[in-house]
Amino acid sequence: MALPPQDERTVPAIVLKDLDKEPLERSLLGMRALVEQYGHVIVVCSRALPTAVERRLHTVRSLLESDRIALFRPDLPPLGLAVLARQLRQLASCDLSPGVLASAGRLLTHYIHAGAVLGSVTKLDRVPVDLKAHAKSWVPGSQFGVIAHPEPQLVRIGPEAALKGPEFGTAMLVAKGPQFQSDWIATTLAPSWNVQGLRETRLPAESPPWWGTPKLVEFCSFLPDLSVLYQLVTSVRQSSCHWCGIDVIGDRCVFCSATSPLIDNQPQPQTRTQPRKQYPQNQLTAG
Incomplete structure (x- = not known):
């Protein structure tokens, strides 16, 4: 799902529709046109996509013989994935190289807290559910x-229910399903997480099957400021592939x-990008 721009600098999203249904030639022509127009293409897609879509993406990349197409499949629920894609669209307006921008997705996932309020967990298979919760469902x-x-x-x-949240300031996006009502996020969860702004958006079409029920309100907390995102990405050491x-x-x-050759030669990596518990308070101007 392509979210509305976060600010005036957020670049537009291009949605690849019906990849598993359209002729292969059309997929090839469309991707080739994007590469020729923009130079590099970062495809952000869900791990819950049908196998046919994933296969088509790999086929297109292989047939084009292009190393300018990145396929990024983070393990996030639909609304969290949409938020991450918008953050990358924000950063695309800055002076980041394509490789750094594409790599930034892995870093920024650490700062996303994604979940939902569900009316049933009987079909939830994304999160461990014990027998007691199944019975209460x-x-x-x-x-x-x-x-x-x-x-x-x-x-x-219930009165004592609480979820552990981020240890830094975030904004929150909420998407309500048409078959379910709950104000727990706005009245309880958001205040307990010290959310600095709450907005609503439409529910992604992929959310009901991902969560196993249409009775849901999905939410995602994230870093909204471009200057903070830019500082996080540029503070990490860069290297050449x-x-x-x-x-x-x-x-x-x-x-x-x-x-990295260093990673290939060692059983346990010694240099990896680690999430920070709190982002820096000073802000830089994204260039």
């Missing part, structure tokens, strides 16, 4: 607060999938 009126990322959490909503030569952050090139 059959009680009329039961609601459950669930965190899918960064660490799975599940509580039955030894295979394709593009600048990256972290231990793996998102474009060619090559890992």
